[in-house]
Amino acid sequence: MTTAEIIKLRLSNQQLAKKKFTKPQELVSWMGAIQAQDYPMAKWAIGLRLPGSDDAIIEKAVNEGKILRTHVLRPTWHFVTPQDIRWMLDLTGPRILSSIQHAFRFLSLDKKTLKRTNDVLGKVLQGGKQLTRDEVRSVLEKAKIDTSGLRFIHLLEQAELHQIIISGPRKEKQFTYALFDERVPAAKTMEHDEALAELTKRFFASRGPATIYDFAWWSGLSVNDAKKGIEMVKKSFKKESIEGREYFFRVPSLFKDEIGQTALLLPNFDEYVVSYKDRKQAIDKKHLAVISEERNAVFTNSILVNGKIEGTWQRTIKNNSVTIATRVFSTLSKTKQKLVTTGAKQYSKFIDKSLQS
Numbered sequence: 001m002t003t004a005e006i007i008k009l010r011l012s013n014q015q016l017a018k019k020k021f022t023k024p025q026e027l028v029s030w031m032g033a034i035q036a037q038d039y040p041m042a043k044w045a046i047g048l049r050l051p052g053s054d055d056a057i058i059e060k061a062v063n064e065g066k067i068l069r070t071h072v073l074r075p076t077w078h079f080v081t082p083q084d085i086r087w088m089l090d091l092t093g094p095r096i097l098s099s100i101q102h103a104f105r106f107l108s109l110d111k112k113t114l115k116r117t118n119d120v121l122g123k124v125l126q127g128g129k130q131l132t133r134d135e136v137r138s139v140l141e142k143a144k145i146d147t148s149g150l151r152f153i154h155l156l157e158q159a160e161l162h163q164i165i166i167s168g169p170r171k172e173k174q175f176t177y178a179l180f181d182e183r184v185p186a187a188k189t190m191e192h193d194e195a196l197a198e199l200t201k202r203f204f205a206s207r208g209p210a211t212i213y214d215f216a217w218w219s220g221l222s223v224n225d226a227k228k229g230i231e232m233v234k235k236s237f238k239k240e241s242i243e244g245r246e247y248f249f250r251v252p253s254l255f256k257d258e259i260g261q262t263a264l265l266l267p268n269f270d271e272y273v274v275s276y277k278d279r280k281q282a283i284d285k286k287h288l289a290v291i292s293e294e295r296n297a298v299f300t301n302s303i304l305v306n307g308k309i310e311g312t313w314q315r316t317i318k319n320n321s322v323t324i325a326t327r328v329f330s331t332l333s334k335t336k337q338k339l340v341t342t343g344a345k346q347y348s349k350f351i352d353k354s355l356q357s
Contacts, residue, residue: 001240006209006281007307012252013206014272015049024061025081032202033078035274036069041267047350055354063169065183070167071160074220082184091195093161107151117145117155118164130168130176200229204237207275208249217277263339265313265347266302284308287329305336320355322348
């Protein structure tokens with residue numbers, strides 16, 4: 001398997017080419033989870049993969065609880081569906097909580113304080129209430145729980161991981177928290193191995209060709225768990241060894257080896273980049289020096305031309321309109337320049353309705 005073949009399969013499996021879903025929740029379910037700490041750009045990560053969608057459609061899905069935004073992998077913010085969040089947190093939550101125990105000790109967040117926090121939040125959010133971050137802070141402070149410094153974000157994060165709170169509908173463009181059990185429908189529980197097998201399948205189906213080390217990085221699970229996961233589902237995937245590394249993948253139905261010339265304006269932390277521990281397939285060797293000089297360049301808003309990062313882009317919103325500035329690492333052909341212009345127009349169209357409302 002060549003780098004070009006890896007790129008074509010990833011573009012297809014990640015729904016950046018040959019798109020097959022029509023609803024935000026369908027896409028998020030296919031992907032398992034989509035990184036979402038930069039909320040506007042995370043909506044665009046869905047929009048890129050969803051024909052005919054716009055910012056307002058995805059905002060509506062968030063407000064209606066069809067997709068949720070919470071800490072679930074590594075940990076950082078991710079979009080996930082309500083049907084998946086219980087088993088996913090059962091699988092990843094204990095490891096994440098174990099990894100942040102040192103922060104709890106440093107911040108003097110003992111088990112008693114965490115339990116009090118969760119009890120207060122569980123009571124105040126009952127009955128379908130949603131509170132903004134400031135309102136949650138006020139509630140905790142009235143309960144004599146210290147929220148100073150980094151304590152507050154860790155109190156919220158552990159409440160998410162303990163399945164006490166979850167994202168609610170936005171209130172005047174502010175994020176809210178709702179009671180987990182009221183926002184998330186009851187679902188069949190999964191044993192550890194069943195959940196591990198399911199997450200493994202989701203990852204390699206939507207992001208293959210990929211390695212077990214990519215999966216361990218993306219999920220936050222141990223390499224041993226990643227190996228165990230692929231062992232349980234390997235019959236569902238093809239395997240190829242490239243330069244001493246084993247790649248697992250599926251070839252989508254109706255897959256064509258030739259994918260049309262395209263340029264995509266990827267959001268920062270897009271799954272096309274962040275899903276993989278080794279990102280060399282997405283970077284042209286001639287641009288390695290430029291990218292290395294710029295800290296976290298692969299995680300910024302990237303211009304992707306035929307599956308390779310060729311530059312970066314920024315948006316400026318003013319007077320209900322968006323202006324897009326692009327910066328390429330080297331001179332592009334006229335054909336590629338036109339493709340980038342088309343990609344910019346695609347983003348402008350995606351966000352236009354929200355700017356006018």
